Amino acid sequence: MDSFIVISLIKIFVVFGALMTILAYLQWVERKVIAHIQVRPGPYRVGPHGLLQPLADVIKLITKEDLVPPYVNKVLYLAAPFLAITMALLSISVIPFGPKIQVAGYQTWMQLTDLNFGVLFILGISSMGVYGIALAGWSSNNKYALLGGLRSSAQMISYELPLSLAIAAPLLISNTLSLRKLVETQDGWLWNWNLFHGFQYVSFVIFIIAAFAETNRVPFDLPEAENELVAGFHTEYSSMKFASFFMAEYANMITVSCMAVLLFLGGWVAPWPAAYGSGYVPVVIFAVAGVITIWRGLNPRRKRDRYTFPPFGVVFLIVAAVFLVPLLQSALLPLFWFCAKTGAILFLFIWIRGTLPRFRYDQLMGFAWKVLFPVAMLNLLATGLAIAVFS
Amino acid sequence: MPESYAEQYFPVLVQALLAMALAAGLLTVSYLLGKRVRNRVKDMPYESGMVPTGDARHRFSVKFYLVAMLFILFDIEAIFLYPWAVVYRELKMFGFIEMLVFVVPILAGFFYIWKKGALDWSPDSTLNRKR
DSSP: OHHHHHHHHHHHHHHHHHHHHHHHHHHHHHHHHHHHHTTSOOSOSSSGGGTTHHHHHHHHHHTSOOOOOTTSOHHHHHHHHHHHHHHHHHGGGGOOOEEEEEETTEEEEESSOOOTTHHHHHHHHHHHHHHHHHHHHHHTOOHHHHHHHHHHHHHHHHHHHHHHHHHHHHHHHHOOSOHHHHHHTTOSSGGGSGGGSTTTHHHHHHHHHHHHHHTTOTTSOGGGOHHHHTTGGGTTOOHHHHHHHHHHHHHHHHHHHHHHHHHHSOTTOOSSOGGGTGGGHHHHHHHHHHHHHHHHHHSOSSTTHHHHHHHHHHHHHHHHHHTTOHHHHHHHHHHHHHHHHHHHHHHHHHHHHTTOOOOOHHHHHHIIIIIIHHHHHHHHHHHHHHHHHHO | OOOOHHHHHHHHHHHHHHHHHHHHHHHHHHHHHSOOOOOTTTTSOOSTTSOOOSOSOOOOOHHHHHHHHHHHHHHHHHHHHHHHHHTHHHHTHHHHHHHHHHHHHHHHHHHHHHHHTTTOOSHHHHHHHHO
16 A cells, blocks of 8 residues: 555656646747748747747746736636646546556556546546636626636537537447546557547547637637737736646646547557557657758758757657667557657647637637537437447 | 555545645745736726726626526536446447437427527527518
8 A cells, every 4th residue: 555655646746747847848849830830930049949948938927927906806816727727737647648567566557547437537627627717707807808708618618518429429439438448448450449430530520629629729719819809818817827827728738639549549559569560660760850860960051950959869869779678668658659649639739720710709609509519419329320230 | 456446536636736736836936926016007907008997797698698508408418428328338229229219309409499599699690580
């Protein structure tokens, strides 16, 4: 029992630290990717290629003036960012990153805990996140904030319907609410993933669209439509209180991407079994990346590339070598596949932000109720019928 | 790995405490570090430079209330589908027909509110309907 508590605490601190780092650097990745989509360099002054930018942002935000306006409802005004960030960070505790591994004689799962209703837990926690936004909008006592908060709550609860219906379809196939067992049913080859079962790509598309709306991302970022509502529900927030809403948004993005990977893309499972060499994919990818980076550093297009590129190339080559150590492979390979899939979904989030314009509000609500909801319902019934007939 | 309830929920509890500590810590640190300069204009609600008239506690569109009501109806339906989905392989065709009996009346209700215009947000389509 004692070793269980120690292992749990170590796992929690590792996951928490990794999550905070990823949160900080997701912001950097997003700014860089959008900058390159718009043909500009993005952040590049603070550290090499702007890599210290997140740190600078945190220092700036913490030392900004912490304003509590006199006309707000103080308790709810302070509770809103607290609630948003707590709920956003809580749902990571049931996400599985990999199978059972052995560390120094102890067997443990690469997951904080496996609740047997993990899917419902995540849905419930993410619904609690709506409170943060609704309370922020109402307690600010500002017309823009109130409108933003109302819009946001209406949008989030409307898109929760197609989201939960789209989640139910892969559950029909896997027949479990435990996220760990959900992945175990998708083991083996690529076509065992729920995405490639019959017409499940319909559920996947509905899930992704609803997920964009749930996390208030473009093209559904109506709560923060700056040309009509200034900054929406967080107009009256400053310094770290303002930043906590962004942290919550990014944490929700990560959770939703993890959910998409676990439900549809087979979680930590490789696209094909290790017997056919899927274990060497990360080695090849990192080695090629390392060689290209070093080559670019030796033939620099810009002067500073000569100093910044080779260290990165060496790091990539070291990572490639680490993936060859047999002792570490059992833990690193699942983690690699999980991170690669989640990263791909997160990149999709950023890519779409750089590509699409924003919906109009009546279009947004009409789309949720008149298109997504009936389609999700019919898709669920058709999935049920197909399973009843063919299995 | 059979686990007791305490073992299953212990990590969730620790994670919750950690998240709350982080949230409270961040808010406190920025409260302690940030310098404060108050003036009359800063203490007004931000309305793009206009002098605010009245506070924000106005009546807002009844549509939002309607959406909340419809959401409760249909979300309860969606939650009922989850246990059905988990045991579906044992029920097969029986389960499908039972679920049709449950879903079809709800879908009928859905198309009724659609035709009634409860899902329309733009004033144009509502006006056209009345003509």
